Amino acid sequence: xxxxxxxxxxxxxxxxxxxxxxxxxxxxxxxxxxxxxxxxxxxxxxxxxxxxxxxxxxxxxxxxxxxxxxxxxxxx
Numbered sequence: 694x695x696x697x698x699x700x701x702x703x704x705x706x707x708x709x710x711x712x713x714x715x716x717x718x719x720x721x722x723x724x725x726x727x728x729x730x731x732x733x734x735x736x737x738x739x740x741x742x743x744x745x746x747x748x749x750x751x752x753x754x755x756x757x758x759x760x761x762x763x764x765x766x767x768x769x
Contacts, residue, residue: 701749
């Protein structure tokens with residue numbers, strides 16, 4: 694089985710939104726400033742989204758851990 698690029702984009706977006714919310718919360722806890730926390734979250738969103746997409750597409754080219762689909766033993 695292989696995934697189409699748009700699936701990787703949707704997965705990347707959903708994961709990054711989760712990760713970015715975490716980064717904003719942690720940044721706010723550390724800095725105590727909403728503006729700084731949002732700025733860090735915004736930069737992190739785009740850089741990590743791009744890296745995740747590239748990582749996901751690279752792994753789709755690697756056969757490690759995949760099993761080839763077998764044709765049915767019989768067909769009608």
